[in-house]
Amino acid sequence: MKRIANLYVAELRPSREWLTLRRLLAINVSLLVVFVVAWVVAQVVVSQQQSTSIELGNTTTAVEAQLQQRQSELDNALNDPELNNALAETQQVFVLRQRLLEQMQQFTQQNQQNYSQLLIDLAAADQEAIWLQRIYVNDNALSLEGHTLQPQQLPSWLASFSGYTSLQQRPFGVFELRDEGEQGLRFVVGHTQDSRIMSSTAGGSNP
Template sequence: MIQQVNLYKPEFRPSQQRITANNVALMAVVLLVVMLVAGGWFQYRAAGLEQAVQAEQAGNDQVRQSIERMNTEIDGRRPDPQLEQAVERVTDTLSRRQRLLERVERLANNRSEGFAAPMAALARQVPQDLWLTGLRLQQDRVSLQGQTRAGSLVPVYLERLGEEPAFAGQVFGRFELTRSDEHPWIEFRVATRRDEEASQ
C-alpha cells in the first residue's frame, strides 16, 4: 500500500514582500539623515582645513615681513660709497709704500751695508702725499728731492728722519720749495749743510 506524504508546508513557500509607502518614506528619511551627517562632517573638515590654511597663510605673511625687514636692514648696513673709496685710497697708498719699502730694502741689500740703514729709514718715514723723486747718499752727505701735496709735509718728513739713528747728527741746511703752473704738486729739494757747502 502506497501513502503520499506532503512535506511542502505553506510556511515554507517564499513570501512576496511588497514595498509600501511607509518603507519608502523610512528609507528616504534614513538616506536623508546619512546625507546630513556626511555633509556636516565634510563641512566640519572643510572648516578645519580652512583654519589650517589661514594659519599657514598668516605664518607665510610673517616670514615675508621678516625677510623684507632683514632686506631693509641689510640695505642700511651697506657701506657708504665714499667710505669705500677712501678705504681703497688708503689701501692703495699702503700698498705703494710697502712696494717702495721693499724696493729700497732690495736696493740697499744689493749695495754696500753703509747705505742700507739710511735707505730703509728714508722709505720708512715717508708720510702720505709725499714722494721722493731723487736721492743722493754720499757718506754723511744727503740730498733729497721729491713732490708733495702740501709743503708742510716736508718739515714733518725731516723731523721723522732726525729720529732715525741712521740720520743722527744730520742737519738739513738747504731747503727749496717750488710750485709749477703745469701741475698742482709742490716740488722740494733738501740737502745737508755739507752738501750745500760742496755745491757752492
Template sequence: MKQLANLYVPELHPRKQSLTFTRAAGVVAAAAVLAVLFSGASHWYAGQQQIATQRTNHELSQVQQRLTAKQNELRAAMNNPQVEKEIANIEAQLAQRQRLLQQMTSVTAASQTSFAQLLTDIAKADVESIWLQRVIAANNQLTLQGKTTDASALPQWLASFSNYPTLQERQFGVFELRDNSQEAALDFTVGSLAHSSLLSHSARTAGAQ
C-alpha cells in the first residue's frame, strides 16, 4: 500500500524574513565600528613606523657625528709635525732594516756558494799522501791543517793550487810541520797569520786532551 505525504502544509512552507530598520541599523553600526577600529589601527601602525624611522635617523646622525669627529682627529694627527716626524723615523728604520736584511741574505748566499766551491777545489787538489783534518776560511783567508806521510809532497800540493779558481793566489804566512811520535804521519799547518788566534786555541785544546 502506498502512503503519500503532503509537503504543502503551512508548517513546511518557506518563510521570508524582511530586513527591519533595527537590524539594518545594527549592521551599519557594526560596519562603522570596524571602520573606526581599522582606521585607529592604521594610524597607530603609521605612528609606530614614524617613531622607528625617527629613532633610526637619530642613531644614524649620531654615528655620522662620531665618524666626522674621528676623521677630524685623524686629520689633526696627520697635520701634526711631531707625528709626521715619528712616522718618517719609523719608515726610515724599517727601510734600513729591510736593506740590511737583503744584504745579509745576499752575503750569506754568496758565502755559502764560495765555501762550497772552495771545498770542491780542495777536493780536486787531493793528494794520496795528504789528508786534511781542518779547513778555516774566514776574512777571505784560508788555513789548512792535516797530516801527511810524505813531507816533500806538501810543496807540490800547494803549487797545484794555482790550477783552481778559489785556491790560486792564496797567500800563506804560516807553515808548520810537526813530528807526531805516536803516529807515522806528520802534522802540518798551512795558513794565514790572521788565523793565529784560532790556531793557538786549537793547539791548547789538543794539548789539554
C-alpha cells in the first residue's frame, strides 16, 4: 500500500514581485511614446488650422478690397451727371411706351368688341331677299356691298338698322346701284363719310 506525503509547504513557496524595474521602465517608455505621438499630431493639426486661418484671412481681405473697389466705382457712377440724365431719359421713354402700349391694348380690345357686336347686329338684321358679299370698316365708318333680287326691300332693310346698337348711330346712304341681270341688283350702301372710299373700291373691282 502506497502513501503520498506532500512535503511542499505554501508558506515556503518563493514570492515574485509583479512591479519590477523592467516593467516600470517599459510602462514609462510606452507612456512617453504615446505623449510624443499625441504632441506631434496636435502640432500638425494646429499647424494646418493656422495655415487654413491665414488663407481664409487673406481671401477675406482680398474680397473686402474688391467690394470696396466696386462700391467706390458704383458711387462714382451714380454721381455721374451724364449717366443720371441717360437713366432719367430711359425711364421716361419706358413710361411713355408703357402708356402707349396700354392705350393700344385698350383700343384694340374696344375695336374687337365693337366689330364683334357689329357682325352680330348685321346677322340679326339679315333678310332672305338681301345677301351681303363685302363688309368694309374704315375708322369706324361702315360700308356694305351685296346683291338683291328684290330692290324694294333695301329701304326697309336699312330702316331696320335703327333697332341695333352698333348700327343705329350710323347715317347710311346709297353709293351705287347696278342692275346685273339674273344676278339681281348690285348695291353699295354705307356711312356717308366713307362714300369716296367705297366708290373708288367698288369702281376698281368692276371690269
